[in-house]
Amino acid sequence: MKRRDLLKAGVVTGGGKALGIAQASQIQQWDQSYAGNPNEPILSPGQPVQDYQPVETPNGTLLPWKIVNGVKIYHLVAEEIWHEFAPGMKGKCWGYNGQVHGPTIEAVEGDRIRIYVTNNLIAPTTVHWHGVFLPNGMDGVGGLTQPAIKPGQTFKYEWTVRQSGTFMYHSHHDEMTQMAMGMMGMMIFHPRHQPPEYQVDRDFAIMLSEWRLDPGTFRPNPNEMKDFNVLTMNARCFPGTDPLVAKLGDRIRIRLGNLSAMDHHSIHLHGHYFKVAATNGGRLPVSAQWPETTVLVPVGSTRDIEFIASENGDWPLHCHMTHHVMNQMGHNFRNVIGMKKATAADQISRLLPDYMPMGEDGMGEMGIHIEKGGMPVPDNSLPMVGGYGPFDYITMGGMFTLLKVRSDLTSYQDPGWYQHPEGTVASLISTEDRAILDEI
Numbered sequence: 001m002k003r004r005d006l007l008k009a010g011v012v013t014g015g016g017k018a019l020g021i022a023q024a025s026q027i028q029q030w031d032q033s034y035a036g037n038p039n040e041p042i043l044s045p046g047q048p049v050q051d052y053q054p055v056e057t058p059n060g061t062l063l064p065w066k067i068v069n070g071v072k073i074y075h076l077v078a079e080e081i082w083h084e085f086a087p088g089m090k091g092k093c094w095g096y097n098g099q100v101h102g103p104t105i106e107a108v109e110g111d112r113i114r115i116y117v118t119n120n121l122i123a124p125t126t127v128h129w130h131g132v133f134l135p136n137g138m139d140g141v142g143g144l145t146q147p148a149i150k151p152g153q154t155f156k157y158e159w160t161v162r163q164s165g166t167f168m169y170h171s172h173h174d175e176m177t178q179m180a181m182g183m184m185g186m187m188i189f190h191p192r193h194q195p196p197e198y199q200v201d202r203d204f205a206i207m208l209s210e211w212r213l214d215p216g217t218f219r220p221n222p223n224e225m226k227d228f229n230v231l232t233m234n235a236r237c238f239p240g241t242d243p244l245v246a247k248l249g250d251r252i253r254i255r256l257g258n259l260s261a262m263d264h265h266s267i268h269l270h271g272h273y274f275k276v277a278a279t280n281g282g283r284l285p286v287s288a289q290w291p292e293t294t295v296l297v298p299v300g301s302t303r304d305i306e307f308i309a310s311e312n313g314d315w316p317l318h319c320h321m322t323h324h325v326m327n328q329m330g331h332n333f334r335n336v337i338g339m340k341k342a343t344a345a346d347q348i349s350r351l352l353p354d355y356m357p358m359g360e361d362g363m364g365e366m367g368i369h370i371e372k373g374g375m376p377v378p379d380n381s382l383p384m385v386g387g388y389g390p391f392d393y394i395t396m397g398g399m400f401t402l403l404k405v406r407s408d409l410t411s412y413q414d415p416g417w418y419q420h421p422e423g424t425v426a427s428l429i430s431t432e433d434r435a436i437l438d439e440i
């Protein structure tokens with residue numbers, strides 16, 4: 001029975017009178033027709049990488065796997081790791097397999113997968129597979145579906161992948177602490193039968209998260225509830241984020257997941273529009289995909305956006321909440337916009353010895369000042385703004401990266417800054433322009 005027929009019959013929408021077992025089996029049929037057949041044999045060794053475009057995790061890696069007796073075997077090791085958020089700032093975080101966040105897990109719908117989880121932390125933990133269909137006892141909820149994995153123990157999770165899409169994994173034991181320390185990663189299941197619109201040239205995965213790490217300290221503070229000061233894409237903040245590189249005309253998918261503690265993120269792409277093509281619940285039918293330039297990714301959710309790289313250049317991809325594109329030290333300053341700094345700073349610092357002026361024109365000036373060594377900052381801290389660009393200082397940090405589109409790429413390595421064709425850069429006006437301005 002096709003999904004369409006089921007919809008017509010009303011059983012999926014609840015319009016039919018069938019309930020209980022009958023309805024459950026019909027819904028299962030619907031899942032199968034929508035997502036492929038989970039009873040198909042899994043792919044043989046060496047075959048899987050051929051039939052999908054592997055996902056790329058900027059600043060991250062893919063978790064390797066091996067097939068043993070027809071099962072894809074993975075191994076996650078939870079451990080404490082020194083992690084660099086951006087050049088100049090590190091944290092003592094918790095992650096998996098030597099990195100924060102954990103490596104991206106990739107499989108194909110229909111695969112039988114087994115994930116060994118070894119706990120090398122000082123605390124008990126579990127791993128929850130977020131958005132994934134699996135037997136209840138594999139859900140990874142400490143205390144509810146399994147005992148927590150004690151330090152030194154290894155647990156085994158195993159199920160058959162019955163769906164495709166973008167998912168996540170994260171600690172589900174003492175989540176507030178363990179997720180604030182970095183214990184999460186992306187999980188991608190490719191469809192076995194790929195509709196033409198699924199095919200892309202570049203497939204990226206980006207996990208959005210947030211941290212509280214006070215300047216001069218190195219332990220993320222899990223007790224923070226509101227004032228997060230390190231906003232990250234794949235656990236890096238700009239200028240530490242690797243760019244997404246694409247050829248002009250490439251079809252691109254970006255899978256965004258958000259496991260921040262308390263904030264949603266509105267991710268905006270410059271120079272293009274994209275289609276919101278999938279959520280954590282699977283792909284949207286083509287007719288339901290909508291064009292956008294900004295997509296809100298709620299906490300605990302994923303959104304896949306798809307588009308064609310249609311214009312050469314260095315295009316920002318960033319959270320549009322302005323405090324989410326600031327680095328660590330940009331959040332709690334007193335407002336002195338418009339004040340004459342030279343006299344005011346001296347007067348204020350008599351009252352507040354640790355006072356650092358924000359700059360009478362705003363924060364951009366401060367970033368440059370700090371970069372040039374003009375103002376001391378605590379050890380292990382990031383200036384409030386970004387980093388040097390090809391023209392000037394880029395006054396954005398945090399949850400910010402670049403999509404670099406080029407027509408002349410020979411590899412997907414960072415091609416450097418965009419070389420603009422003559423006459424295509426905003427510039428200071430000429431005397432001719434001045435004359436036009438005077439006339440209008």
Ligand SMILES: [Cu+2]
Nearest residue numbers: 265319321324
């Ligand atoms: Cu944000």
